[in-house]
Amino acid sequence: MVGTTIFTERISVTREQVNEAVALLRRKLCGGSNQPLHQLSLLPDAESNRKQLHDLLSHTIVNAYNNSALLLGPRGCGKTLVLERVLADLQSAYPERFSIVRLSGLLHADEYCALKEIARQLCVENELFFSKAASFSENLQFLTAMLKECALSDKALVFALEEFDLFAQRPKQCLLYNLLDAMQSTTSQIAVVGISARLDADQLLEKRVRSRFSHRKFLFLPPSVEDATRLLQDVLTLPSDSQYAKAFNMHTKKLFEKESLKCLISKFTEVDLSPQSVLDLGFRALCNINRDTGLLTEDNFKKASLILRPKPKLETLKGLSVLELYLLVVMNRLEGQNREVYNFNTIFHEYERLCGLHNTCDKYSRQVSQRAFEHLLDRELINYAERFTTVEYTPVKLLISSQELKDGLHSNSVCPTILHQWFSHDNFK
DSSP: OTTOEEEETTEEEEHHHHHHHHHHHHHHHHTOTTSOGGGSOOOHHHHHHHHHHHHHHHHHHHHOOOEEEEEEOOTTSSHHHHHHHHHHHHHHHSTTSEEEEEEETTTOOSHHHHHHHHHHHHHHHTTOOOOTTOOHHHHHHHHHHHHHHHHHTTOEEEEEEESHHHHHTSGGGHHHHHHHHHTTSTTOOEEEEEEESOTTGGGGSOHHHHTTSOOOEEEOOOOOHHHHHHHHHHHTOOOSOSHHHHHHHHHHHHHHTOHHHHHHHHHHTTTOOSHHHHHHHHHHHHHTOOTTTOOOOHHHHHHHHHHHSOOHHHHHHHTOOHHHHHHHHHHHHHHHTTOOOBOHHHHHHHHHHHHHHHTOSOOOOHHHHHHHHHHHHHTTSEEESSOOSSSTTSOEEEOSOHHHHHHHHHHOTTOOHHHHHHHHOTTOO
C-alpha cells in the first residue's frame, strides 16, 4: 500500500519511494526516449571512439571538411549509442548548423527507396513539398541541389547509414557512390557515417567507391566480463538525493563485490557478452525486487538468469533413469578420449567394462540398455551422426556439453555416487 513506511538497513522508506526508484532504474536500463543520452554509460573503448567521432563531425560542421567513417564491431557493443550521443552533443553545440539523414540497409531495400527516403527527410527538415511520385533521377537531382544549397548556407548534412554492409552488397552501389562522390566537391558540406557488424564492410565496396572513401574506421570491441559488470552496477545506481538512495547504492556496491554474483554474471555472459544482454539481466533482476525492502538481492539475479537463459536440457536430465545417466557419462568419457562419434556397441562395451571393474549393482542387460539408448535419441540428448540400417552400428554424437551433464548429474535425485566419480575423473578406471 502506497505510503506504508518500511525500514531498509535502518533507513525508513515508503513504498512510493521504492516504486519511483524502480521506475527510474527501469528507464535507465531500457534507454528509452525519456532517458537522456548523456546519462547512459559507455565502455572505455567506446568513450575513446566517441571523442574521435565528435572531433571528426565537428570539423565537417565548423570547417566544412567533408568526412566519411565506419563504426565497426559486434552487435550490442555501443556503435549506434556513440553516434547518437555525438549527434545529440553537436545539436546542442551547433543548433541549426547541420541536418541528419538516417537510413537503414534493412528498411531501405534498394537504391530507389533509399533516395526517396533521403528526399522525404530533407523535405521535412526544410519544410518543402515532398512528391511520392518522383523518379530515381528526380530524387537524385533534388539531393544534388540540396547539397549545394546547404553548403551555400553553411549548413552540413550528416548521413547515418545503419547496416552499411547491406548497402555495399547492392549492384553498382549507386547510393554510396553518389554520396561519397559528392564529398569530393567543394560545393557540398557532408559527412557519411556507416555502422556495420561486419569488420570487412569496407572491402565490400567497389573500386570506384572505395577510392572515394576516407578509410577511417572506428573499431568497437566486445566488453570484458569486468567491464560488463561495472556497466551494470553503474546503471543500477540511484542519484544520491535521499537516505534511501544512499543506502540502496551502498547495498548494490556490496552485492556486486560478492564472488558468487560475479560468477553468476560470468556464466550468464558465456552465451552473449554484449552490454544489452547484461542490461537485460539487470532489468529482469529489478522486476524481481522485493518492494518491502527496496533492495536488490543475489536471488533476484539468479531468477533473472533462469528466465533469460532457460535450461530445458537440465530439466530433461532431472527425469532420466540411472541407466540413461550411465550411458551419457560413458559417451562423455569417450569424447574425452578424442572419439567424436561412436555407436551403441562401443558405448555398451565401455559400460560393461566399467561396471565389471567396480562391481556396481547397476548392471543392466544389452536389451534394456538398447531401449534406454533409444529413449535418449527420442529425448534428443544424442543424435545420429550418420544413418545406418541397424541401431547398434549407427554412429551417434552427444548433444549436451560436459557442463550441462555435470549440472544434470547434481540435479538428478537418483544419480549414484560412482557416476560422479566416472564423470569427474577421465582416468578413473
